[in-house]
Amino acid sequence: xxxxxxxxxxxxxxRAGKPALHPLPDVxxxxxxxxxxxxxISHLLSFDGKAVTFKxxxxxxxxxxxxxxxxxxxxxxxxxxxxxxGNIPEExxxxxxxxxxxxxxxxxxxxxxxxxxxxxxTDDSLGHAACALLSRRLFVFLDSKRxxxxxxxxxxxxxxxxxxxGSFYTGPSATADIEAVHxxxxxxxxxxxxxxxxxxxxxAQPQLMVNPNADTSVWQ
Amino acid sequence: xxxxxxxxxxxxxxxxxxxxxTYGLLKKLxxxxxxxxxxxxxxxxxxxxxxxxxxxxxxxxxxxxVADKGYDYVVVPSGICTxxxxxxxxxxxxxxxxxxxxxxxxxxxxxxxxxxxxxELPGKPRxxxxxxxxxxxxxxxxxxxxxxxxxxxxxxxxxxxLLRLVDGIEVGYATRRDECCGFGGTYAxxxxxxxxxxxxxxxxxxxxxxxxxxxxxxxxxxxxQQTIARKNGxxxxxxxxxxxxxxxxxx
Amino acid sequence: xxQVNQVKLGAEYIAKRDHREMHDRxxxxxxxxxxxxxxxxxEWEEMRELASQIKLHTLSNLDxxxxxxxxxAEANGIHVHWARNAEEHNEIILKIFRDHNVKVxxxxxxxxxxxxxxxxxxxxxxxxxxxxxxGERIQQLDNQRPSHIVMPAxxxxxxxxxxxxxxxxxxxxxxxxxxxxxxxxxxxxxxxxVKVDAGMSGVNFxxxxxxxxxxCTNEGNADISxxxxxxxxxxxxxxxxxxxxxxxxxxxxLLSRSALGLDMTQYTSHYHGPRKGxxxxxxxxxxxxxxxxxxxxxxxVLKCIRCGACMNTCPVFRRTSGISxxxxxxxxxxxxxxxxxxxxxxxxxxxxxxxxxxxxxVCPVKVxxxxxxxxxxxxxxxxxxxxxSHNLEEGMAEPLLKxxxxxxxxxKMGLWALRNIPESIAESPLNPWAxxxxxxxxxxxxxxxxxxxxxxxxEDAAGTSDNKQ
Numbered sequence: 001x002x003x004x005x006x007x008x009x010x011x012x013x014x015r016a017g018k019p020a021l022h023p024l025p026d027v028x029x030x031x032x033x034x035x036x037x038x039x040x041i042s043h044l045l046s047f048d049g050k051a052v053t054f055k056x057x058x059x060x061x062x063x064x065x066x067x068x069x070x071x072x073x074x075x076x077x078x079x080x081x082x083x084x085x086g087n088i089p090e091e092x093x094x095x096x097x098x099x100x101x102x103x104x105x106x107x108x109x110x111x112x113x114x115x116x117x118x119x120x121x122t123d124d125s126l127g128h129a130a131c132a133l134l135s136r137r138l139f140v141f142l143d144s145k146r147x148x149x150x151x152x153x154x155x156x157x158x159x160x161x162x163x164x165x166g167s168f169y170t171g172p173s174a175t176a177d178i179e180a181v182h183x184x185x186x187x188x189x190x191x192x193x194x195x196x197x198x199x200x201x202x203x204a205q206p207q208l209m210v211n212p213n214a215d216t217s218v219w220q
Numbered sequence: 221x222x223x224x225x226x227x228x229x230x231x232x233x234x235x236x237x238x239x240x241x242t243y244g245l246l247k248k249l250x251x252x253x254x255x256x257x258x259x260x261x262x263x264x265x266x267x268x269x270x271x272x273x274x275x276x277x278x279x280x281x282x283x284x285x286v287a288d289k290g291y292d293y294v295v296v297p298s299g300i301c302t303x304x305x306x307x308x309x310x311x312x313x314x315x316x317x318x319x320x321x322x323x324x325x326x327x328x329x330x331x332x333x334x335x336x337x338x339x340e341l342p343g344k345p346r347x348x349x350x351x352x353x354x355x356x357x358x359x360x361x362x363x364x365x366x367x368x369x370x371x372x373x374x375x376x377x378x379x380x381x382l383l384r385l386v387d388g389i390e391v392g393y394a395t396r397r398d399e400c401c402g403f404g405g406t407y408a409x410x411x412x413x414x415x416x417x418x419x420x421x422x423x424x425x426x427x428x429x430x431x432x433x434x435x436x437x438x439x440x441x442x443x444x445q446q447t448i449a450r451k452n453g454x455x456x457x458x459x460x461x462x463x464x465x466x467x468x469x470x471x
Numbered sequence: 472x473x474q475v476n477q478v479k480l481g482a483e484y485i486a487k488r489d490h491r492e493m494h495d496r497x498x499x500x501x502x503x504x505x506x507x508x509x510x511x512x513x514e515w516e517e518m519r520e521l522a523s524q525i526k527l528h529t530l531s532n533l534d535x536x537x538x539x540x541x542x543x544a545e546a547n548g549i550h551v552h553w554a555r556n557a558e559e560h561n562e563i564i565l566k567i568f569r570d571h572n573v574k575v576x577x578x579x580x581x582x583x584x585x586x587x588x589x590x591x592x593x594x595x596x597x598x599x600x601x602x603x604x605x606g607e608r609i610q611q612l613d614n615q616r617p618s619h620i621v622m623p624a625x626x627x628x629x630x631x632x633x634x635x636x637x638x639x640x641x642x643x644x645x646x647x648x649x650x651x652x653x654x655x656x657x658x659x660x661x662x663x664x665v666k667v668d669a670g671m672s673g674v675n676f677x678x679x680x681x682x683x684x685x686x687c688t689n690e691g692n693a694d695i696s697x698x699x700x701x702x703x704x705x706x707x708x709x710x711x712x713x714x715x716x717x718x719x720x721x722x723x724x725l726l727s728r729s730a731l732g733l734d735m736t737q738y739t740s741h742y743h744g745p746r747k748g749x750x751x752x753x754x755x756x757x758x759x760x761x762x763x764x765x766x767x768x769x770x771x772v773l774k775c776i777r778c779g780a781c782m783n784t785c786p787v788f789r790r791t792s793g794i795s796x797x798x799x800x801x802x803x804x805x806x807x808x809x810x811x812x813x814x815x816x817x818x819x820x821x822x823x824x825x826x827x828x829x830x831x832x833v834c835p836v837k838v839x840x841x842x843x844x845x846x847x848x849x850x851x852x853x854x855x856x857x858x859x860s861h862n863l864e865e866g867m868a869e870p871l872l873k874x875x876x877x878x879x880x881x882x883k884m885g886l887w888a889l890r891n892i893p894e895s896i897a898e899s900p901l902n903p904w905a906x907x908x909x910x911x912x913x914x915x916x917x918x919x920x921x922x923x924x925x926x927x928x929x930e931d932a933a934g935t936s937d938n939k940q
Binding site: 003006007009010011013014015016017018019020021022023024025027028030043046047096097099100115116117118123128129130133134150151152154155156158160161162163164165166167168169170171172173174175176177178179180181183185186187188189215217218219 | 493497500501514518521524525527528530531532533534537538541543547552553554555559603604605606609622623624625627628629632648649650651652653654656657660661664665666667678681682683689690691692694695697698699700709714716717718719720721723724731733734735736737738739740741742743744745746755757761762764765766767770
């Protein structure tokens with residue numbers, strides 16, 4: 001039987017047997033109480049993500065440049081941020097399987113969600129998504145003015161259909177599949193650091209905020 | 221107000237004190253109570269096992285005695301049987317009498333708390349002990365007598381409200397306050413290992429928290445837990461709630 | 472074919488004390504986390520009701536939404552396939568793989584593909600499917616089905632995993648630190664990602680309005696599988712649709728909080744077509760779903776979004792583990808879903824329930840599991856698949872219980888037995904109750920007897936009794 005016939009048969013079965021129509025309710029735009037940026041940071045930390053706040057994007061770039069992960073002589077770096085340089089040649093990424101060699105990935109978050117500490121990234125902001133997924137250390141820029149309180153509001157500001165791939169990243173890759181022990185770095189990045197700029201309340205000296213109970217096993 | 225008093229078979233045979241205390245309490249409250257002597261099984265065990273035909277036969281057998289006698293309320297000292305009448309008594313014709321019966325059948329907790337709305341107990345009962353309250357699953361989730369811990373609604377607990385009318389009592393809970401104890405009607409016979417494990421976990425939760433007395437609005441849970449406690453040599457005594465409310469509970 | 476005996480398999484797990492206690496502790500902790508995060512959302516119960524309504528609506532209009540979804544998905548560049556059953560599903564994917572000369576596949580977790588036996592099928596055709604989710608990978612290496620919808624290996628102790636990895640991945644068998652075990656798996660998976668030809672995943676939600684799919688994982692395994700190789704194949708049960716993008720946040724807010732008590736899955740990913748140079752295929756699977764939709768007694772079971780909250784709260788599941796259900800879908804949702812696939816084989820599953828009702832209360836889309844348990848038990852009996860012991864017991868119980876005279880006699884016999892049968896017999900293996908319980912202290916008399924002996928004469932004397940039955 002060809003695909004059209006199979007499709008018609010399945011749909012016909014559904015039409016014949018489906019229950020009487022139930023009404024479709026509207027979904028209210030539920031908010032989330034509290035300061036979006038503060039909520040964002042505390043939730044991201046609860047997922048073992050890290051965060052630093054900056055007054056300006058330039059401050060963020062300056063701080064990032066001093067991190068050991070960004071030492072281009074020691075690390076393979078991929079950056080999809082226009083104002084941060086990577087060192088992996090683009091032609092090497094013609095075969096994405098090479099992305100597993102990347103130590104550090106720098107990328108752009110399009111918006112944040114206070115309710116969960118999630119960062120919305122897309123094929124536009126990520127460049128090659130595989131690089132963000134296979135790198136060991138992930139740094140994500142996020143404009144504090146683009147952090148929304150709740151998830152409903154965040155989705156209202158996203159056009160899903162414009163992106164082949166769009167995802168909320170909420171902390172580094174994690175698993176709890178063995179005796180429910182929380183482990184970061186299951187398949188993807190071992191760490192995710194949000195670089196939150198345009199943050200008026202940022203301290204003069206940038207402070208890396210981490211979850212004091214974060215997973216810091218030697219096996220990472 | 222004419223009250224029919226229906227005594228479930230397992231209460232009648234295994235723990236009649238639950239019925240004696242409930243009957244006594246209703247009488248002390250000055251109510252016109254009539255024991256439904258012709259009452260028999262409500263059909264719950266059959267329904268529980270999926271034998272709808274059988275449960276219908278049983279329902280038809282007792283409907284005339286519970287529904288057609290002009291009772292304003294029928295009180296049943298058992299949460300599971302009350303729920304059977306209210307939510308599952310569909311094997312008989314739904315006459316106006318049956319509909320009335322199903323909407324006015326109550327277990328003692330609902331009857332005292334919601335219908336009579338009592339604020340004091342007759343005879344000033346006293347029970348100066350710490351008592352663990354076990355809200356039976358049926359009373360909790362089908363009769364809505366307390367907030368199940370997983371529902372995000374305003375907390376309430378009708379049993380605790382009533383127990384606090386008893387002089388000197390301290391009402392507490394197991395750590396897993398409303399986890400099922402594993403009785404589950406025919407389940408305890410069908411799956412003795414798991415039912416028993418649930419029961420052991422439940423009674424050891426009480427002893428870990430230093431309880432010696434336990435009460436519930438569901439005697440079936442109490443019988444299950446009491447016999448497991450005995451088998452495991454634990455010093456725990458279980459009461460049906462009206463035994464405490466009527467001052468009949470002996471420490 | 473043999474009936475699945477959850478009671479027997481469950482008893483084996485109960486007997487393994489370390490396993491049982493770990494399993495119960497981990498899942499209860501998930502339930503407690505769930506309570507905590509749910510309590511942080513003031514509109515939680517309202518959201519459950521809305522999610523339920525949206526699912527009921529979508530299912531009652533499913534043909535329209537499927538057509539809308541497929542039209543949009545195809546416009547997005549997704550190749551959409553339809554499969555009536557597991558065999559068609561597997562054949563469709565095999566053909567795609569052959570067309571692309573696929574040898575190595577990495578795969579995110581998918582209950583729907585498990586339902587089709589897809590991995591075993593591909594294995595027979597020489598295609599290497601590597602489960603990329605840690606728990607699922609553990610189960611694959613151990614040739615065992617997942618024991619939980621979202622925590623596939625939660626029934627295993629760390630030492631079990633250490634033994635397994637030592638045997639299959641060459642790890643140090645003396646190190647059972649879960650971090651070490653994870654690093655072993657990670658290193659092994661990296662070797663496979665390097666040569667992966669195709670990625671696969673299941674689907675959490677399909678959005679009719681946008682023609683895209685949503686896949687939620689914590690490890691990012693589905694994301695790697697979808698974004699790295701030049702071919703991505705996903706399978707979606709046809710009940711997974713929601714109408715609009717604006718419905719999605721409701722479900723996302725409920726899903727991970729219900730499943731693990733976490734505010735979000737680490738990777739909540741949306742696919743609306745292939746990336747440049749990639750091909751993306753989506754197989755829409757029926758496999759009995761359209762039949763279920765037509766069953767007026769149990770079609771709401773199709774609302775299930777596969778979060779596993781019912782398993783975490785179930786007092787039976789926590790003590791017996793998902794392995795004891797010997798089925799694709801386990802726990803409360805399993806016992807009301809599996810009988811619709813094969814009533815005889817799974818006839819005993821609906822009895823693995825104490826009627827505590829907690830599963831219905833934690834379900835984020837209000838699947839009426841407790842009611843469905845009653846329904847399936849009556850179906851089992853109606854088809855004559857009840858246990859012999861049930862039939863015997865019930866055959867006796869009916870005439871016994873239907874009149875109060877017989878009841879009175881039965882009670883007397885019962886009381887006599889309680890008092891007079893020696894413990895050695897009462898506690899024999901023939902009496903299942905005695906395995907765990909000590910018989911109750913026999914009362915001196917029944918309530919009926921007490922009523923006639925004490926109450927009635929007193930009331931007659933006082934002139935207060937009007938009981939003339």
